[in-house]
Structure formats: structure tokens, C-alpha cells
Amino acid sequence: MVSLLSAASIWVIRQKGAFFVVMFKSIGIVIGVAMGVTFLGDTLYLGSFVGAAIIAIGFYTVMWGKAKEEKRLQGIQPHGMESSSHSVSRL
Secondary structure, three states, X not given: OHHHHHHHHHHHHHHHOHHHHHHHHHXXXXXXXXXXXXXXXXXXXXXXXXXXXXXXXXXXXHHHHHHHHHHHHHOOOOOOOOOOOOOOOOO
């Protein structure tokens, strides 16, 4: 199981960067609590539920901000790469 998680983490780092791996690790805590309650019969306290809700809201807020930032950066060209309408003579 650990090797599967490591392989998934490496793949995500290569695809999207380390930011997403860190964000999904915090969601793993919420998933672990849910699985503990479901399969092991653990007691779900109000504090656990509130904490899970805060983590989930924070996760999706950060993901929304990251998507908005990427969308904004796609419209910006790097400095010095502006398209020009005049042609340059080649040597």
C-alpha cells in the first residue's frame, strides 16, 4: 500500500507539482476518519466532523484559487515574447 501511495505521489509531482501532493495528504486524514467510522465502528465526535469540514473547505478554496491563478497566468505572455506585426529581415 505504501509503494502505491509513493508511486501516485511521484506521478502527481511530475504532472502538477508538489502543491497537489501536499493538499491531498490533508484530505487523506479526512478519508481515514471516514473509513474508520465506516469499517471499524469508531465514534465520530462533533469535533472530528467540524475539523473534517474545515479541512475540506480549505482544500477546495485553495484548489479554486490555484485554478484561478493558472487561468490568469495563461493569458499573460512572458516579457519580451510579445507578438509583433512587423517582420524582421533574416540574414
